[in-house]
Amino acid sequence: MRTAHLIVLALILFGSRSVFGQSRDRLRAVEAFDDGMQYILDGKLSRAAKRLQQAADYDPTFLPGVRSLGTVCGLQKDFDCAIESYRTVLEADSTFSRLLYFQLGEAYLQAGDARQALDYFQRFQALQDRDRGAFGLMGDQEMATEQRIVDQDLDRSILSAQISADSTNYVNATNLLNMGAPINSEDNDYFPFFTNDLTGVLYTRQESRGDEDLITAKRRGTTGKFRTSRFGTFNTQQPEGMCTLVRDGETIFFTLCHENEGGGGCDIHSGVLIDGRIEHTEQLPNYLNSPTWDSQAAISCDGRQLFFASTRPGGIGGSDLYRCYRLPDGSWSEPINLGAGVNTPYDEEAPFLSNDAETLYFSSMGHESLGDQDIFYSRWDPSRERWSKAMNIGPPVNSPARELGFHLSADGRQGFFASDRAGGMGGLDIYSFTLNEELTGKEVTYVSGFVTDSLTGEPIANQEVPVAGGDVFRTNYAGRFFICAPPDAPLTLQVDNAAYDPYRHTFSIPRWDNTTPYRINLPLTKSGAPPPPEPEVKPRETYTETLQALFAFEEYELTSEQQSALRVFADSLDRERIASIALIGFTDETGAVDYNMRLSQNRAEAVGAYLRKLGINPALIVIEEGKGEIAGQREKKLNRRVDIVVTMYGG
Template sequence: MRLMGPLLCLLTILSTTVGYGQSAQREMKKSELKELAATQSLMTLRKYPEAKEKLAKLIKKHDEVAELHYLDSEISRGQGEYGDAIVALKRGLDIEGRSATVAFKKVAELYTLNQDYDDALTYYESYLQSLERAGRNDERLEKARALVESARVVSELAGNPYPYEPTPLGPGVNTPHSLEYFPSLSVDGQRLIFTRRVNKRQEDFYQSDRQADGSWSNAIPLTGVNTPLNEGAQTITADGNYLIFTGCGRRDGLGSCDLYFSERLGDRWTEAQNLGPTVNTRASESQPSLSQDGTLLFFASNRDGGLGNDDIYVSGRRPDGQWSRPVNLGKTVNTSGNDRYPFWAADNKTLYFTSTGWPGMGGADLFMTSVDESNNWRKPENLGFPINTPGEETNLFIGLDGKSAYFSKGIGDDVDIYTFELPEKARPAAATYVEVSVVDDRTGRPLVAQVRLQAQMQGGITSVRNTDNRGRYLTVLPTGQDYGFSVEKEGYLFYSDRFVLAGEHTASEPFELEIRLQPIEQRTIAEEAEEDGAIVLRNVFFETASDELLPFSTEELDRLVALLEGQPEVNVEIAGHTDDVGSDVDNQRLSERRAASVKRYLESQGIAPDRIRSVGYGESRPVAPNTTEEGRASNRRTTFRLLFE
């Protein structure tokens, strides 16, 4: 009687977990069943060699008992010997014949683990057929159909592999006795911030700098943010001033895991604060990803109302610094499975994430999606094989070049950070960055000034931010479009520029500017002014051979309106200039009409007509040779000059 407990346990394992019938109970003696129970106990303890030795003796006596071969397969699977596991399982299938069902599924799983995806599809199809023969018409049959469909996807992905050579970041970052994961890179690619689990329990942030030879320096703790509590899964804005991370089990927590933030003030980080009940709930919020400018926050949560266990949500940051109520990304992205580890790319339109719900290689796969012209999510695409495997893929970080990817991988207590080159099909649009220092031209004192950045395209969004107390401003610019840029501060001439990124441009070509704002005083001539003191309106454009202003020109002209409104005693001269294409007379008339068009706009915004003088110089005042398109473009310009009369 004392034998029945473990025997019943074993037979339950055989008939439900393994799922293969009950002939062992009929064919074997009690003494042999006792040996079988001992085998199962050894398997539970993961003592696979000892279990296999005992089982081999039983198989030698009862080679026609299918369950013994199935159990042999489970042992080989536990040892990671998938080829041997397949052989044993198929031997059991041969014995069972057409009555087998679950064994077909088990063979398919093993072929998947062994990366034999075509054979896996064949056996999933056999599993479905066995259920149909048995007259099944229930949830089990539907799940089998889903498995077949997923296996077809996997077979197709595996049949079109990408070049893939992940490289560990080296001993400066990766250590033999700690876990390193969740990498994030500065915009210039020179500083890495990541999470390290020390002593298998304590999570802290570390930073490492890229050396001249491309290696990484020995990582050091991130001063000011780390505490005796766990800090992990960080995300940081492009300017390096705002950081959000996951904190679990904290006294001020609202749920099991919450999102916290810290801000850099000078050379120190503020004490971390909970993002509050607008974002955090009694459930779990984790794995944050900020947009480069810090206005969007993506994260994973298992809160009520989702589509599965973990879903991905997004929240927007308001001008007062508070976050809006998060919105579920919806069923185009989220599934009934786990959707986690979001990463919002620098192109501001592409999202990477992991999912167990979309068809893939098995476990959690990496996917990408993006927003279309109507701001709707496209159907996610699997990143493919061998980036995705039958195991679990997790966090991904992609540099501004759109091709340098960083991620963590490993097993158990051996997890390191690797880098690899994304295949072209899986890349977001590349991006670069602009880094600005704004100072007073007379004193060199840093200025807190307002910076405007406008995408010069239909429906382009205007970003308005201030420089920090050091006069610094940094933002990321996705390539593929041009940007208007202006800096203004009351009492100073505004500065304008234009960043042309519609063609080829890389993150290795950033815009780094020192902007010296000129105080508005009589006889002040800005450093970038022309000989007569005129300043180019770099973002005022007209239709070709026309005096009709293009819509995005008003953004820059409004800066001039604001300047004139703040200086009522100052008048202005608007001048039009052309290149030398066409006749002198036509160019002269066109320059006059364009200057007059700007004058009319200023008047429409409330500037008195007698404060504005418009003049055209045609092609008579070039600032560059007219021998190249770039030179001609520089000569086609509109300028303004302040008149202290």
């Protein structure tokens, strides 16, 4: 509604002098008002707010100044100030402006008071039956703006307030948190895409001059502090849009916007992420990219489906969402519009597909929203082969402000998005939340397969790997292929290569946390070659690092101090060299033997749970049977502990 605010300011600017009085206080208020309006025209909202506040202080009965103060406060997202100013005007003169009722409703909605917002929207709607002459000069001046709001905005605003007021129906997300600095800044930060282990993130930052750049942030462990830098070698003075990694951790899609001989526009590119650099970049084919705007690619978990936004001709309206399929030869099919369940005459953008490829998340201006652009989801209906009618994901993810750029972690539970809601650090900020299990989709296990020569160990590149009764995958330069497979189910693969014996094997795929893929090996044997010799296994040198976690009498839950110590210890470890972590719990000799055995076990399990939360691979953590009490040794408080013994591989 920023446009409506500016229109109202223009009306006040050119129509308020006819209501001015001539008292000394009024003249001082008029002078401050004139300065404030000039500051608005110059784009200096903070100075405008200061002068308009002075105008209201000089003469509280000078209602155009008070109303303008509220409008500027709204533009600055200080909605408490806007509400106070608007209410002051209506309490002094309930017929000062009919449009002001709608503005007050908008301010309440943005401030999170949906019920008050609904009340004022409905008052504005009821007042449409009154003659505009009852609202004096403003009635005539605001007539065109009012009509546009009634025709285009009012029904949606009422619906937004109703949905927000009944937010108990939405339990899709909890634990909403602004990610803070350095991820967020005073600029716009949006389109987050996290690595599978949540230690890295790629996102877009738009500076005040409008240029978009790709930013990378990295941290040690899932609780470390992020450090940011510009990403890639293609950041330019032209916009670079949404960046998407395939779950295999190496295939990347990104948008570049450049002027060229064919005109302006944005196109989707792909590349391979190798040692933090993008290699083998190429622009996707012309039938996928169009002469207009194509951007915001999203890839399915296994890399077989590509979704993107485009303003190409022939869509439903605005920017629409499209889908392509990976063909057996590795190319992409022609784009297909996702249809009316997803697309509207307005803008749809920023698609994201769940791991099981059954739920599509996206941002829209055209569906029933809570105010501005919201995040929606649609389910794939296999019986009708189309996407279902989009549903609003609801509060607290969506708000009366703008939300876009939805992303889920590898396990489907932790979500991320961007919003310009009040209380942020600047424009759009990136937020995290926990998603309800009903929307996370079916479990999948990330599987990395490696096809190699059984004798030399050399990778076999560009090799087709068919799944029995399913898709055909192809190895990359390292002989690697990637599959998103259902856990606790057999995965039968076959490989046919003229230089090797036929290969066929059924793998048992476990449940996996997906921070790193589950690895399977497919060694191919050359025809007539002897079986490969058993590899000589040389034991790796190891050493240990230890830490003790001390507990109070009969306690087994970790205190904040213990958590801090464990976090520092975990951050000091080289995660790639951890062989195992043994946890052994103890108690003092006070109490029954059976009770102390359980207590020592509970202490060890509490430490193990927190280490997993810090991002330590659960497969490396061994919780040994509780040792119970230690008698006759040193102080009792030193016996109430868990020994943490970390075995590390040597250099």
